[in-house]
Amino acid sequence: MTNSTEDLAQKVERALTFIKNHPDGIIQSELWKELGMDSRTCSRILKQLEDEGKITRQACKGSSYLVTWVKSEKKVDPMLFMAGDALLPCVACTEECDVPSCKMLEDWIYELVFAEME
Numbered sequence: 001m002t003n004s005t006e007d008l009a010q011k012v013e014r015a016l017t018f019i020k021n022h023p024d025g026i027i028q029s030e031l032w033k034e035l036g037m038d039s040r041t042c043s044r045i046l047k048q049l050e051d052e053g054k055i056t057r058q059a060c061k062g063s064s065y066l067v068t069w070v071k072s073e074k075k076v077d078p079m080l081f082m083a084g085d086a087l088l089p090c091v092a093c094t095e096e097c098d099v100p101s102c103k104m105l106e107d108w109i110y111e112l113v114f115a116e117m118e
């Protein structure tokens, strides 16, 4: 999508998606052409993404940069799977799953509610 009604947030999202799809990185001077943007807009977008820690820019050939996506490694808090001392049954479940009628999950949710009240 490269229409004139695309706002900056949409351009940022489109640029990030494009960069993610190039795991080895992409040269900045090629990127703005691929995105159908002017170099100034592209630079502004990349500055924003870099400030947010979503990309890196490394100087490379000529006066351009290699733009690379930074995979975020969000850590999951293991305590989210606990209700007091009870581990979420889904973690090690081998049953055929039917969430609405699962007694194990229902019991765990009750444990969670009581653990929250303590």
Ligand code: SF4
Binding pocket: 089, 090, 091, 093, 094, 095, 096, 097, 098, 099, 102, 103, 104, 105
């Ligand atoms: S909802 Fe019940 S059946 Fe489904 S994975 Fe969790 S524990 Fe197993």
